[in-house]
Amino acid sequence: MARVNDVGGQSGFGPVTVEPDEPPFHADWEARVYALNVAMLRRGAYNLDQFRDAIERMPPAEYLAASYYERWLHAVETLTAKADG
Amino acid sequence: MSGQHSSSETAVRVRRLEERLIGAGLTSDDELDGIIGRLLAGASPANGARVVARAWVDPAYRERLLADANAALEELGLSMSTGPQPQRFTVVANTPDTHNVLVCTLCSCYPIALLGPSPSWYKSEAYRSRVVREPRAVLSEFGLDLPEGTGIVVHDTSAESRHMVLPMRPDGTDGLDEDRLAALVTREGLIGTAAV
Structure with a gap:
């Protein structure tokens, strides 16, 4: 069954909005989430497929309401939940 | 930003996650700074x-x-x-x-x-x-x-x-x-x- 992220060809998402002169990150925390994920992947805490899966398993309403790096945050939190146990 | 949480609330959440992973010895401030620096400088x-x-x-x-x-x-x-x-x-x-x-x-x-x-x-x-x-x-x-x-x-x-x-x-x-x-x-x- 297709998950919520499988949007190719769907209708209803409206026009494509382009942000002029968009910075790489909109807040420091976005950069930190990016770095945390790269560090965990490098360390082998999880792999890229597990990372994507953790995002794609988000409940659809939560997935659609979350910003891009909020989805990343959700995945890193979920996949490392037992890392310090 | 289009997120469901306020940015400051999310920043606190990220800080907490970061502290947990650094505390567990899985990464360090230096490593994280290096990853961000290399991305912004090189890519x-x-x-x-x-x-x-x-x-x-x-x-x-x-x-x-x-x-x-x-x-x-x-x-x-x-x-x-x-x-x-x-x-x-x-x-x-x-x-x-x-x-x-x-x-x-x-x-x-x-x-x-x-x-x-x-x-x-x-x-x-x-x-x-x-x-x-x-x-x-x-x-x-x-x-x-x-x-x-x-x-x-x-x-x-x-x-x-x-x-x-x-x-x-x-x-x-x-x-x-x-x-x-x-x-x-x-x-x-x-x-x-x-x-x-």
């Missing part, structure tokens, strides 16, 4: 533009690039191996008959090493859903109106493979050297939402 559309300019001035390089892009990148001291897993890299060339455009319908796969961090619109549900269904309309919204006779190929990227578009060299650029040619190339040209 830029200027890399992709250099590859394009070389292909425009050197037909033999162009052939090697289209045949084995990973190897052709190494000739210029570039690499796709910035991430934890090796990525197959393919360059697709625009012609008068065919225009190429990239998307990742499932998430956000993108050649960050060559194009820099991806823009939000590339990761948006709107772009991902529509460009495979009505590419001509989407490109037109980006200001790219292609001739009726030009076919559009949409490349849906996957986790193991990345693409980049090789735009056509603009007319009237015969006298330009490689650096000045590279300066003509935009990030959108390398994604396919602009001509160059």
